[in-house]
Amino acid sequence: MACDYFTHKGVQFPCLDYSPEVLSNVENEFQVRDNDVFNITYPKSGTNWMAEILSLIRCDGDPGWVRSVLNWERAPWVENRTGLEAALKYPPPRLLSSHLPVQLFPKSLQGSKAKVRGLCVGRGVNPGLLLGVSYSNVGVWKSSQRGAA
Template identity: 35%
Template sequence: MVELKVPDFMKDSHAIFSNVVEYEGICFPAVARPHILKQLKTFEVREDDLILATYPKCGTHWMMEVIFLMQHDGHVDKIPRNVNPALHGGLSFGVPPDMKRSVMESLATQPSPRFYITHLPSQLLPPQVWTKKPKVVYVTRNPKDACNSLFRFANANPMNKEPIPWEKIYQNFMSKRAVFGNWFDHTLAYWEHRNDENVCFVTFEEMKKDIRSVIRRLEKFLGVTVTDDGLERIVEHCSLEGMKKTYAKVEAASPDGVHYTRAFGQIPFLQKGVSGGWKALFTDEQRDAVDKMVKERLAGTGLDAIYN
């Protein structure tokens, strides 16, 4: 059995916002220890690495499942479901319970090709990402929906002593002290790399609208082959209901399964997976504030046409 005990300082989701680590002007949750963040500068990247980069709550596990399914032509039962800290901890995190050993140290011992996930802003990625040019898939999402999903995720933690108020999460999300950086800074920095040959920029919304087209675009980018039958299998198994069935099987198959499907074995990675869910929480004033920021920050980028 894999021991992934929850570190004491992360047992309550309030710690996501109150117990932060600051590094080069960016706030990180406490699972990203200072000595680990310093390792980013010297992490040895490989040319055949595949990196999934996302802003938190923008479709990370959805895209991860799509990629796994593509690598196996949609045969969901062929996907290995081992608890890999590089997939379920993030490149900037430590490995529980004491967080002294980094995910990067774990990755260094893994054979190629490696697949790992990160919420790092582009300027803090290991420098070799931009020299060795491994493939990077980046996913972003409507900022209002990302904020709404963060609220649901943080409050789904059964270890919370009390609920986290919506206003607190909204204010943090909109500030420069948002964990992993502000959504606008994070998304725009990756957007600048959208035409790099090793970067594929995808939005949550286009995945919702036409997942088949996204899969075919990724097929070319990743250099994998997806048959017509495989495409239909992927569409079926990467739907929210399909993923819920898969994750339920993973949890039932092993006591370690919850560490694959839930953060620290407690908080479900899968939420509602919808666009527009923000409307249930945002006040008119909050909506207008985000829309104003979208208009100002995304003007002329091409992203403004998606999120205005």
């Protein structure tokens, strides 16, 4: 039977493009650079919206880069295989996205000179939860739904 989810250090992840090996690599081996910018959000709480804003800030408001490069290439996800590979090749300053909880975040952040800034994207609890439930019911991550078109 194919895997739908797995648990890594008490947190569930979908098997699609995630693995315990990559998560351990991010936590223990990924090197945070002093000029990295992280877009760390709770799922379905404005992640893509924030990535668009950070992308525009990174290129001084010029929308050319934002319009010509896909958002997951501009702000790759460090916790999945394809995002981690892209992040490792990304020229500085890197714009990186993550939904990882603090206990799974790269340990190298603690020893870096990177400045941590907080920006709270507010969203009501109900819309966020409803979007999460609605999104999970699409069947994207369910092995029983794969191949059905």
